[in-house]
Each structure stands twice: as structure tokens, then as C-alpha cells.
Amino acid sequence: MVIFCLAYLFMWCDPPKVSTESPTQKMTQPLVIIDAQSGVVGKAGVETVIQPSGEWRRSRFWGTERREHLTSGQLSAEQLKQIADVVGSSGFEKLPDEFGATDPSLNPNPRYLAVKVGKVEKSLLVMPRATIESAAVKMNDENRRKTEDFGRLYKLIATLVDYDYTLPRNQK
Secondary structure: OHHHHHHHHHHHOOOOOOOOOOOOOOOOOOEEEEEEEEEOOEEEEEEEEEOOOOEEEEEEEEOOEEEEEEEEEEOOHHHHHHHHHHHHHOOHHHOOOEEEOOOOOOOOOOEEEEEEEOOEEEEEEEOOOOOHHHHHHOOOHHHHHHHHHHHHHHHHHHHHOOOOOOOOHHHO
16 A cells, blocks of 8 residues: 555656756866868868866867867866856857858858857857957847857857957968
8 A cells, every 4th residue: 555655646746856956067078169261171270179177278270180289278167167157157058059141152151150068069150250249240139149148158268268269260
């Protein structure tokens, strides 16, 4: 009888809610920011990889080959927490995988700004000489909001790793 009552309770009652949210966010996967230009050889640009330990490394790449080390550094625990908090609160997971100037007939060689957390990558495509801010101005409200959310995240990360995201890659 006791087993029957327990089985009944288990099947018909909601189990107790256990919070899986941590009061402070923490980076658990590598995070990558990319500033590239699409072209004949694929994408060419600059990639900065931040490890959960805070160690970061910036490299130049062409297509999938030839990586040239540019610089590296170490983020503090507070900076890592700042990044994790912004990733957690930015709606990163809800952003489209690719948005912005995605029509190839209007933008055949877009500037490609991306944030990748683990295997999840979100990309903003803008005109070759455009910045995040200039791209947002030309968008409808929904895309402007997505671009601004993405821009806050991208700018914070770029600032912490001392990367000047304001200039398109080909003007650096």
C-alpha cells in the first residue's frame, strides 16, 4: 500500500524544483570573437580565443589555413565573471545564428563579426567598412535590438582583450 501511495504521488505531483542557476555566472567553455572579411579565399581576419582560465590569444587567419600569432594575455577572475554575466544576460542563445546584411546580392563580401561560446556561434554581417553602430542605425527595430545586444557583448569582450573593433579588419 505504501509503495502504491508513493507511486501515485510521484506520478501526479510535480517534483520539487531545484534551482540550477548559479548566483554568479562562470565561463565553462572557450569563447571566441572573430572580425573577418569574406572574400575569394573564404574568411580572412583576426580571431581572439579566451579560455575559461582567462588566458587569451589573438591570431590572424586566412581561410582555414595559416594562423599568425599576434598577441596574448590573461584576464582576471573579475573580467571573466563580467564576460560570463554579459553572455548570460544578453540573450546570446536567442540571437539568430547569422543576422544583419545577409543578402549576398547587396553585400557580396561582408564584414563578419562573430562570438562563439563552445560550439554555438552567432554572427553579425555588415557592409565591408561598417561598424556595429553604423549597421544598427540602418536596421528595423527587431534587428536593431538584436544588433545592439550582440554589440554590447562583442564590445565588452573586445575591450577586455584590448582589440580595436571599431575599425574594419582591412583598415588595421
